[in-house]
Amino acid sequence: MTPVRFLVVGAGLAGASAAWRLAQRGHEVVLVERGEPAGAQGSSHGSARILRYAYAERTYVELLLAAEPGWAELEELHGAPLVRRTGALDLGAGRDPHALAAVLAAAGVEHALVPRSRARERWPGIAVDSDVLYHPAGGVLDAESTVHAMVAAARAHGAQVLTGWPLRRLERTRSGFTAHAEDGRTLGAQRVVVAAGGWLPDLLGALELPRAFLDALPPLQVREENAFHFPYREDAAPGERWPTIIHEPAGTSVYALPGGRDAGFRGQKVAVYDGGRVLPSAAARTGLIDPANRARVVEHVRRYLPGLVPEPYAETTCLFTSTPTEDFVVDGVDGVTVLSPCSGHGAKFAPVLGVLAADAALGTGAVPSAFRVRR
Secondary structure, eight states: OOOEEEEEEOOSHHHHHHHHHHHHTTOOEEEEOSSSTTOTTSSOOSSOEEEOOOOSSHHHHHHHHHHHHHHHHHHHHHTSOOEEOOOEEEESTTTOHHHHHHHHHHHTOOOEEEOHHHHHHHOTTSOOOSOEEEETTOEEEOHHHHHHHHHHHHHHTTOEEEOSOOEEEEEEETTEEEEEETTSOEEEEEEEEEOOGGGHHHHGGGSOOOHHHHHHSOOOEEEEEEEEEEEBOTTSOOGGGOOEEEEOOTTOOEEEEEOOGGGTTOEEEEEETTOSEEESSGGGOOOOOOHHHHHHHHHHHHHHOTTBOSSOSEEEEEEEEEOTTOOOEEEEETTEEEEEOOTTTOGGGHHHHHHHHHHHHHTOSOOOGGGSOOO
8 A cells, every 4th residue: 555645534614724735835745524514513614604703813914915816816716706705794892902903003904993882883783892993804704615615726736535435543654654534444644734623532533643742732622612693683683784783792703694595694693702512522513502502692692683583593503623822723743634724613714724734744844823822
């Protein structure tokens, strides 16, 4: 069995990006996925994720600016838009819009601080409770279509894609690794990039990683989040005028965004950030909605989003895999690179995630120090 140059494990947003960028650089790549790319078992399904620039850490703002050419490149390859620029709002005492505005100003991102009274007039469907940070480049990205676009781009550069291929373990060999699937199939590879999302906690001990690396790796917490779709009121502003929203009143963080294709574009997708139950890994996902979570979100809609009918017409669960600091993990050792940019906010960086993964795997370029495992 002649080993391929790179095996990439996981065909979600991160793994598909890694396979695309490695193949684009001329490397032989095999991408394996336990189900189907952007499948419901992972974190990259569905058609609505927030694209925003507002971060307290300038590293992330600059990383998204670096991703912008990649979004344009990917949309050209895909032949259709992947991002809807709706604009984005940040508000609430816990969100500190003024501090976020200072970061955007330093990074050169177009934005405006809108006083509370004017914001209520401009966005009548939102019960604004603070000054508001608005940046027009924010919007909604189609995660599922983005994955398929990156997989197609990887294939165009010669990558092989194997579906229904769940990795069980890696075995180190003289020429690199033998990857063993759960059904006994094997693949040889010189180097491996693992982007398994919520399945990563179950795999870490089977990746032939040194104990020092594993001990230093930040703990990964998997949550089964709940998201709800609320219809626009007939007398409210039409849906296309709604921006994405991150609202942090005291003690909570709620996000909302115009719903995508899989919810009929009929309303806003609303969820409490990090409000779902903690799982040992994606394997424990139930797909069940927590009634207390639903009640909490309905109450938020009733209080702060009067432009919506406070009765969800659709609901779903999704997986968040986070580190304690919410920083990504892009690092590796001895031929294995761990790529875990989830933390509930990784989708917007999709085109540049593969660049970071390729640089980490090849030892080229620069990966932000916050994403490295401190050993």
